[in-house]
């Protein structure tokens with residue numbers, strides 16, 4: 001394994017709730033290398049978003065260690081950008097202004113106005129949304145909003161891109177289109193990506209490794225599947241690829257046999 005970039009070591013996460021302590025994660029260990037695309041899959045409520053939020057610095061772990069670039073994760077930071085399922089664009093700002101806001105926060109202190117504008121425009125270009133730079137969120141489709149959300153995250157030049165079911169709210173065709181764009185973008189930027197998904201095909205298509213979580217409470221990493229399909233990947237070619245179907249079956253077997261969710 002290459003040098004770890006994001007590391008979780010024996011992480012426990014316990015939520016204090018009104019009904020007492022709720023152990024969500026127990027002994028989660030995971031190492032992610034720079035430039036790797038890792039998906040986290042598991043049944044609803046097992047703790048996938050909790051893992052992502054720990055890496056984002058939005059939650060304090062109860063035990064263990066969470067590190068990024070060998071430094072303890074002590075809170076959110078621009079080097080770890082998050083994209084959520086529902087875009088969180090500010091409705092009173094145009095697409096360009098939404099992206100610019102993030103750019104300004106990260107680079108505003110040291111770069112000139114023109115450079116900041118250029119960064120925002122480049123990020124929109126990367127997700128093929130330059131044409132909508134001056135539109136407001138309500139003037140564009142759900143898929144487009146999600147693309148602008150990804151542009152905003154990428155514009156911060158994060159070391160790690162954290163995606164929490166980024167395409168979960170989209171129709172199947174838009175979703176497939178955005179998955180293809182994400183493949184293209186990550187190939188171009190070499191970003192390290194951690195993505196939570198429910199979608200087995202999405203996980204196999206995009207990932208270098210798929211982290212399969214056991215059911216909660218006290219969920220942990222059940223198994224990790226290395227997806228050794230060559231890149232660039234093409235969804236149509238992969239549909240008939242026996243290796244692709246083998247990986248797909250492995251994930252389905254994990255979810256529906258080894259860790260079937262009680263009804």
Ligand SMILES: Nc1ncnc2c1ncn2[C@@H]1O[C@H](COP(=O)(O)OP(=O)(O)OP(=O)(O)O)[C@@H](O)[C@H]1O
Nearest residue numbers: 015016017022024043044045046047048049050051
């Ligand atoms: N802040 C919190 N306080 C108490 N319990 C929480 C909190 N956040 C999450 N939980 C609980 O922790 C468990 C895991 O939640 P999490 O959102 O990480 O699961 P998930 O696998 O991402 O779910 P889904 O696939 O449905 O989005 C759930 O039972 C949830 O209710």
